[in-house]
Amino acid sequence: MKRISNSSFSFSLGDFRLRAEKASLSIEDGRKSVQDGGVPNGWVPGAVSASGDIELDATAMAIMAEEAAAKGSWQGIEPVDLQFYAKGTKEEENVEAFGCLLNLKDIMDYDPTSDKKATVKIGFEVTSPNFVKINGIPYLDPARVEGLTD
Template identity: 40%
Template sequence: MSKISGRDIDTMIGSYRINIEEASLSIEDGTGTTKTRGVPDGFIEGDVSASGEIKLNTGQFQIIVEAAKEAGSFRGLPTFDLVFNAETTDESINVEAFDCKLSLSDVLSANQSNERLMHTIKYEVTGREFVNINGVPYLRSEEIERLN
């Protein structure tokens, strides 16, 4: 049985295909329990946010540098959709994060070992479509339908 590993993940940042060393996406969901007289009696949905980071070697980081050059600066980069896709004969996963705003975190991470030079880029999900996992949206359609 063929399982998915980190090496199976293909990553797209907008129209750029990037080979990542590491990637993460975390969702913060502010849904909380309601209580009456200290006893749980339901829940209230709260705010949601999502963010993550990608770690790239220098060759792959240069793709982002070129995109920033086209935009005039790193802060001038437009938002990008991030798509993480992996598939084996037995498993598959597709995670989409919409309108992600990139920001440089660790511009340079070097040490005395023979490991490759690494660069870390953080991102915040800013799109109302938010996150889809295998085509299933995290948010209900009625949560976003009246947003401008």
């Protein structure tokens, strides 16, 4: 049976289907337990955020550079939706992050002794109340985003 591995993932950045050398997405969930008299007694909601990094090679960066040129600058690129997808024989994983604001992070990491392909790291922050979906299931409780607009 074919299982999902790191090399199984495909990646879409907005309308672009790119090959990412490496990608990450982390969620910070500020829910906390509360105490009465020093004893845990329930919990309260807190702020949430999500961010990550994508490493692209020169071929993928050339596609991104075309988009930046069309927008007039790298900062001119509007927030985009990201999708990470993989499928095995019986397994499937689909992670979506919405309204991701991109920023270039590590644009040069030169090591003349390295045998690895050169990459550029792009950071991103989720800016949409649609936030993140994992296998089609929203991370956020719908009541938390009710009335918010994208």
